[in-house]
Amino acid sequence: MGISFTVLSSGSTGNATVVRNEDTTLLIDAGLSAKRIDELLKERDLSGEELDGILVTHEHSDHVKGLGAMARKYNLPIYANEKTWFAISNAVGQIADDNRRILETGATREFESLRVESFGISHDAAEPVGYSFYDGAEKLSVATDLGYVSDKVKQAISDADVLVLEANHDVEMLRMGRYPWNIKRRILSDIGHLSNEMAGAILSELLTGRTKRTYLAHLSRDHNMMELAKMTVRDAMEDRGCFYKDSEFRLCDTYYDRPTPWDKVSEP
């Protein structure tokens, strides 16, 4: 079967992704109400009963809003590093001791045949992480909420067959937009969010021929549009000498209000 995934919802109104293989199904973040996550799961013919656990990237509410409710409703273990556990302790409510699992940053954990590696990212949270998933030779990496992409992150996500990468904003739209200056400054900072241009620059360094597609994620509804994001990413790659044919590499959409189709990592 290999790795399949669906990005159930992406953006500052709520983030959740399902990654599964033949014996394990994991939810990455639970940033919407449990009711909404149940609806999104159902749209992809899944139920919370089929989940084996929830991996948390960081404590911001668009990543943990439904975390406690999902864990209680389906008796799911939650995996997060110690600092994130401390940061979510009030928001998450009562969680059974057995469901409080520590997955330290940089650690690897085997969920039967699905191997998960966490890697540290730069964002204004206690100890934010991204995750890479491995099944045999297949690799999927998920990296959103990044102010910038460090060499360590590049190393962690390089050679992924499929990548879910943040392209939060168009810098000019953000500069001209309605947010107060302190929020704009935060978004543009090294512990904020990745712009379309920066996402393209990173991809130009990472494309080795192995990465077949990248899902552009966590798009701002105020300061981005999917077509603009794709065009800017593509231009940024070409400016750096990275040309590709759509048959070899594709940029794919994520949505704030509906799940992406199931994607099999092994597929071309």
Ligand SMILES: O=c1ccn([C@@H]2O[C@H](COP(=O)(O)O)[C@@H](O)[C@H]2O)c(=O)[nH]1
């Ligand atoms: O009023 C606001 C709006 C947004 N934020 C935070 O900014 C970033 C980017 O948000 P987008 O919706 O992607 O534009 C995100 O972290 C929001 O939580 C904010 O602090 N205040």
